[in-house]
Amino acid sequence: MKTPNRKKTLKRLLAYVRPYAGYTVFGVLSLLGLALITLYLPLLLGQGLIDDVLMKINENGMKTLNTLALTAVVLYVVKGLFSYAQHYCLAYLGHSVVRDIRNDLLSRVLYLPLGYHQSARKGEIISKVTNDINNLQTAVGQGLGEFINQVVTGVGIIVIIFVLDYRLATAACLVLPLIAFLVWVLSRRLRFLARQVQAKLADISAGLQEVLSGIRVVKAYRAEKKELENLQGENQRSFAINMKSTRIMAGVLPLIEVISVIGLLIVVWFGSKEVIAGRITAGTLVSFITYLGMTSGPITSLSRIISLFQQAFASAERVFELMDEPEEVSSEEAKAELVVREGRIEFQNLSFSYAEEEVLHNISFTIEPGEVVALVGPSGSGKTTIANLLMRFYNPDSGRILIDGADIAAVTLSSLRSQIGLVPQETFLFAGTVFDSIAYGRKEATRQEVETAAKRANAHEFIMQLPNGYDTLIGEEGASLSGGQRQRVAIARAILKDPKILILDEATSALDAESEKAVQDGFELLKEGRTALVIAHRLSTIKNADRILVLKDGCIVESGTHDELMALGGIYYSLYAAGDAAEA
Ligand SMILES: Nc1ncnc2c1ncn2[C@@H]1O[C@H](COP(=O)(O)OP(=O)(O)OP(=O)(O)O)[C@@H](O)[C@H]1O
Ligand SMILES: [Mg+2]
Known part of the structure; x- marks a missing residue:
């Protein structure tokens, strides 16, 4: 695990605080007021009440007592106001910072390239957006205010006790360096553990996410027990790391307390001697001891807050790591809009590899305007990859793709993708109604338009047979529809978008005869007047094409009409023969 630069992380966090400088300053000033009043109260008790009222009983006593009582009430009211103001302002700051960071992270994640998402674990991303950002929330919203409050109180106490009696104060402070050293050593260890805890949490959520996506496979192979053991194993490891940091945290507090009490006892013993000798007043000693008692607040909270900060730091590093992933479009990209008039597609000397191996x-x-070209070839030959490149989900290693003469690398992604309709090999439908699924690319589509598109995709009939027609809810990934039905919904979605260029990546899974025919008919209608690239697995599609390209091992090996290629007796001929045998 690499350790990112701490200063840089802090700087980036502060950049998020900057827009709320007003709230921050007001909150911190209120905190200062609050701390000062809290610091003043023991003086009121010791020197005011004990020395001026109780120790010298005279005729002014009652008057002084009344003044003291009134002062105390006023101070408490003001203290309450400060307390409200600092809580409000700092919480506002905390929630705002967290909202802004989460917004930035979300917009980063959605715009990351497809290549990133295909190798990243979804659950890990989700964990960063939720768990890690929650840690930041706790640190900024609660920790920051508490931290400032305790530092001010701590420093204030030290200043006051030195003013009250520097010799007693020196004795009391002897234990401070020891405590500081302890806190420093332990907090480094806690930060390391905090990073591990967050990583484990992300592992669990990524693991669960994967198991749930593949629940059908898990159940088919009776693998519930094995998967459960994996997840519970991760959970147990997270427990172990948590307990490791608990052992440190739990040990710190008593240790610090024992050290502090020893300091306090020295002061009580030495101070009482001074009072007996008449060198300081009883009130001063009472104030002094009250102040020392107040130091336990800052000391214990500071060690708790430091561990909170360590967690937040670990989380911030994880969040920024994700934010630093390169975006989908390189910065040197030109901002031209693609205008598709005819729909001519040209691939020129294009080479591409996902990883090391060239595909x-x-x-x-x-592909000439209005032409329907079928792309056929064995599984893994690179057909879907060609569609991916045309959509610019990936950038080619060399060569280029032109649409109506414009290099697709030189136009905006939105102008490119908005003019290409893609029916992917594996149809994905979001949870929601059938209507929403079809209208996905055009939220403003009317009921009429959606129904027309569904009719053309041959989907209308089966949709009307669903319990609530177009308003029927379908589960995540369209779980309640069959494969053929899902693809027909996807075609309706593409029809509704009305693109100039169409890519259909036919499902490889066997559709029933009716679904297959419906998909074919729908597609026939769809491709009218458009340039279409059909990645074909079925004979009917291939036969309807104007031209056929045969892809093998990432090279185009044959090209021509069905009859020409059959006459050639090459790869297409053998593919067709095999397909024919399968269909028969
Ligand atoms: N995201 C990816 N990362 C790495 N390699 C990939 C990725 N997608 C595909 N490949 C590899 O690229 C090659 C071409 O894959 P592609 O999906 O284009 O095949 P295909 O012709 O569409 O096959 P099928 O007919 O089975 O759909 C394969 O060897 C595959 O293993
Ligand atoms: Mg494919």
């Missing part, structure tokens, strides 16, 4: 090798082909 597409120096591919060139052209």
Whole structure:
């Protein structure tokens, strides 16, 4: 695990505080007022009540007593106001900072390239957006105010006790360096553990997310027990790390207390001797001891807050790591808008690799406006990859893709993607109604438009048979629909978008005959007047194409019409023969 630069992390956090400087300053000033009043109260008790009223009983006593009582009431009211103001302002600061960081993180995550998402664990991202940001919330919202309050109180106490009696104060302060050293050593250890705790939490949520997505496979293989053991194992490791830091935290407080009490006893013994000798008043000693008693507040809270800060730091580092992932579009990208008039697609000498191994090798082909081209080839030959590159989900290693003469690397992603309709190989539907699923790309679509699109995709009939028609709720990933139904909904979605260019990545899974025909018919309608690239697995689709490209091991090896390629007797011929046998 690399240790990021602490100063840099702090600087980035402070940048989020800056917009709320007004709230911060007002909150901190209120805190100062609060701390000063708290600091003044023991003086009122010791020197005011004991020395001026109780120890010298005279005719002014009652008057002084009344003044003291009135002062105390006023101080408490003012203290209450300060307390309210500092709570409000600092909570406002904390919640705002957390909202802003979370917003930044969310917008970063959605714009990360597809390549990132395909290798990242979703649960880990979710954990950063929730758990880690919650830690920041606690630190900024509660920890910061408490920290300032305790530091001011602590420093104030030290100043006051030195003014009251520097010799007693020196004796009391002898134990301070020892405590400071302890806190410093332990807090480093706590920060390390905090990072591990957060990483474990993310592992658990990523693991659970994966198991739930694949629950069908888990159940089919009776793997519940194995998966459960994995998750519970992670949970147990998180428990162990938590207990490790608990052992440190639990040990710190008593240790500090014992050290402090020893300091206090020295002061009580030495101070009483001074009072007996008449060198200081009884009131001064009472004030002094009250102040020393007050130091336990700052000492214990500071060690708690420091551990809170350590957790927040660990979390901030994890959040910033994700924020620093490079965005989808490189900064040198031109801002031109793509205008598709005809819809000519050209691949020029294009090579591409996902990782080290090259998947597409120096591919060139052209699809003329309005042409329907079928792309066929064995599984893994790179068909979906070609669609991915056309959508610019990935950037090619070399070569380029032109649409109506414009390099797609030189236009904005939104102008490119808004003009291409993609029906992916694996259809994904969001949880919601059928209507929402079809209207996904065009939120403002009317009921009429959605129904027309569904009819053209041959989806209307089955949708009307659902319990609530278009208002039927479908589960996550469209779980309550069959594969064929899902793809028809996806086609309706693409029809509604009305794109100039269409990519259909046919589902490889076997559709029933009716669904397959429906998909084909729907597609026939859809491709009218558009340029279409059909990644085909079925004979009917291939036959309807104007031209067929045969892809093998990342190279285009054959090209022509069905009849031409059959006459050639090459790869297409053997693929077709195998497909024919399968369909028969
Ligand atoms: N996200 C990815 N990261 C790394 N390698 C990938 C990724 N996606 C695909 N590949 C690899 O690239 C090659 C081409 O994959 P592609 O999905 O384009 O095949 P395909 O022709 O669409 O196959 P199918 O007919 O099974 O859908 C395969 O060897 C595959 O293992
Ligand atoms: Mg594919």
